[in-house]
Amino acid sequence: MKQVIFPWIFGSLLTLATPLHAKTSTNSVDPLCSDAELWSGKLITDICWSCLFPIRAAGASLGGGNVPSIATDEKFCLCTDPMGIPELGMTMGLWNPARLIEIVRNPWCSPALGGHKFSASNVRLIATTGKADFDASEMSFFNYHYFAFPLTILLDLFWDGRCNSDGYRDFDLLYVSELDPTWNNDLLAFFTSPETAFFANPVAISACVADAAAAATGNPLDALFWCAGAWGHMYPLSGISPTSYGTDPRITSLLATRATASLHRRGLAWKTSGNDALCGGYIYPFIPKSQYRLSMFYPVAETESNHAIGETTFKWGAGRTYPGPGEDHLYILWRFQDCCVGL
Template identity: 55%
Template structure:
């Protein structure tokens, strides 16, 4: 694991050079990969290539809000910081808010396969805690199962783009592995997962489930309902925090539900922080319940979303059904965008 954990882009001061080299090699037909795929069942997403320019929804950065004034089109979440000026322990300044590309979430049926790392098989050693390989272990008409891998991906910092490095809620500055579900026994065991999300017991009733219809409608319109925290819109129920789910739709719907469940699970464990709101401009607080309106996603692989992002729970008929393809579609990468409010301190 240590070799892969140290595989990262160059640090601050050189990323634009690395990106330019990647573009040149791509145009020359020699796109670099972190390692050659060991088998056809683990393809490469070519993450570190010219795709960093062509397959990112750059318009999804907007609006950028400076001192309360939005610049550019797009939607500011309802829970974003409302004050124009701010004061922190380190000084006073004005607020900045924008959509920040922060994480890569990778979903796969094959344990250990990482398309984000060039089609590599992660060296996990003992397979005691690796669980199932996916649908093949179940009746394929009833159950789906996806593993997830979380990677830090602070793209604006990596490319030295307009983002104050002091406005870095978690201090991550490089591409790196953060979490692997294969090593998490709760991800493929609902009984163990229950101890991390016991509220699932009182949410498993017809009234709570019927309320998710409202969230599905609101999410498809672009505004998920944060108070219905147990719902994932048209994707299904956010609980339990496991990779097992009914096989009721397309791969984009299933992987999207697995991705947001992983987000909720990491929030519950304090490994994902809330970066939106008046109380988050100085330091991102721990929030044990995911605030859905603070996030949006774009598919990066196999078929990228480059024009607009989709919110949590938004119907895949508006963005994803055309991205259901055999083979590479068994491995999907999403770029997670989060709304970040920050206090730009006067110097």
């Protein structure tokens, strides 16, 4: 009798538990938080795979595309193995999708995680696209979340493990702006990057015209690290920026770049290109703009190309946003990686 009753009780409990679990999962999705459907077929169809090129091996390039001006021009290299023994190798370099940056209106909202929210919203952190008034409302504000996104490693594509300079092998949440008091306060941002005072003058700002022209050709000027080309000024390193009446790819691209620059400034981002990075990336305090490129993943993906930091949106931004769900933007941050592959 017991052999009949216990399986029946277990089956009944399992049947009752299933709808309760489904209800809990549904309630965790906020209807105001859009879903980018990152973990779907879009992970293959909405990625610019041609942006991996050119692939450079021993100084020879395979495929077309831009190579950073700071990339190595060496053919062979010498690095030490984990035992400290010198090892001869050849240089290798390519564009690698390394980070995912989401720029969102609602605090803690994560389109990359299926439209789920990390925590309860704080009204003080709700974003705004601003208004056309001559007061504080002409400023826009967005939050950001910064993820490790080593896509070539996740998909087990052609990538040597020795070329993984920062060690990330999985999709990981690295930084959230909601916990950073400097992101929604320009004054606090000034104290973490006091060099802002040197670039808040007409001479420094006028120099950004040259950077905008260079970025239009796909080659931003690393020496002008306080400029973000046609997108605006890099400083202050906060999420507040003059509005352009609605969610504009120019604004969200600028904020994604500021987020990366602020992490460099705090010693949380790496330089991975150039002769000095062949044996491993290293902390670099100012953003090397030519090392990075961006491609929009959501709401309207760039599947044919990516764009340089500061490159005018007239070339790539048309039709990339729409009201409602399309006002949260996801960008893939492409990073050029130079490394030494053992022979």
